[in-house]
Amino acid sequence: MGEVVDAGKKEANGSLADLNPTVVFVLGGPGSGKGTQCANIVQHFGFTHLSAGDLLRAEIKSGSENGTMISNMIKEGKIVPSEVTIKLLERAMLENGNDKFLIDGFPRNEENRAAFEAVTKIEPSFVLFFDCSDEEMERRLLGRNQGREDDNIETIRKRFKVFQDSSLPVIEYYNSKGKVRKIDAGRPVEEVYESVKAIFEPKNEKCCFPAPAPTPAIVTKISDPMSIEANNNNDAGDGGFSIFDQESELFLSLLGLTKYDILKES
Template identity: 50%
Template sequence: MYNVVFVLGPPGSGKGTICTQIHENLGYVHLSAGDLLRAERERAGSEYGALIEGHIKNGSIVPVEITCALLENAMIASKDANGFLIDGFPRNEDNWSGWNKQMGGKVNEQFVLFLSCPVDVCIDRCLHRGQGRTDDNVESLKKRVETYNQSTFPIIEHFEKVGMVREVNSERPVTEVYEDVVKVFAAANQK
């Protein structure tokens, strides 16, 4: 059974940055739903490439079956990992239902790491991170933030109600954020 930590927060909250540090220091494999989708979009012969491209450009959510299949394949490929950080997923109730349908009984969801950060800070980070992502522009970011507010934040609230959320303020310098994240993992692994 795979250990899974969902890493959620608004676009630009530092999910990828923190996941990289957790991977390097704690041995969890970082699986970014967005990166997996972007890679699938670019893969020659992908039957989902155009569909994924349309959703990414529109800031909308890719069908859950596609995302879950990509995540599961990535976990199988790294089956000896300490655990998996699933960055940017689930993004809504449909994602969560689809995840449970496809992955139920195959994973141990340890907790949800919620990186909270004011949206204006997040947008500024995205516009200046220089990663060349097609969705790091003002128009796409507005849609992504709207999707986050309407779809993802309610799923975070759901996880909060069932005691799974570990919130860390990610507006601060990365070193401070990471120190708090390490404490969250240490507490979770003591149980």
């Protein structure tokens, strides 16, 4: 199971290079439903959700020396300097210790993106892009009711413009690398999640997490030894047939055995 992170709780140790985490950037306009869908992904796919906006708001609350600057930027819908946000993200990843993160609402411009990749040496596995009309996002933000200082019509319009001018180019950049998974986010929450889930399910070819390491397919029940060679190099078979693929044979050879030793045992 994953979790939602409360910023600034534990001491950070180690380095991000050691952790080498899987990262998915979750992007989309203000109110497109990023946070809502991240909560669903966390429940089902074992990711930790890091909202860059939440980390910045926590930094304001903590009384940090950057607090006033961050607060002023957020009230104006402007993008906080990269080094501030990246430090918060790095710290949150290291403190958390999970190795799978949804980074929500970051990178917001090309400079954010380039700085993050340069500092952390992390490239996202893919970018989940919630595509939603301004009218729908405006309706949602005005009804969000979380007491956010930037959810007023004047700041909302500024945020839309910043998204168009600065954040869409980031999505275009990753699109040119084949890394964008676009979701029609204008639909009801459950329908949007159906599309999201399909992307995270391991069998989906659009999902580009590292494939799990192959486990040697050693099956001891043989109904027809002649089938062994015919099935060589295949994945797991049906009906109790044994399959010795190359990995299995390598594994056996490390134990000083061959597939015929296993056959004798069974």
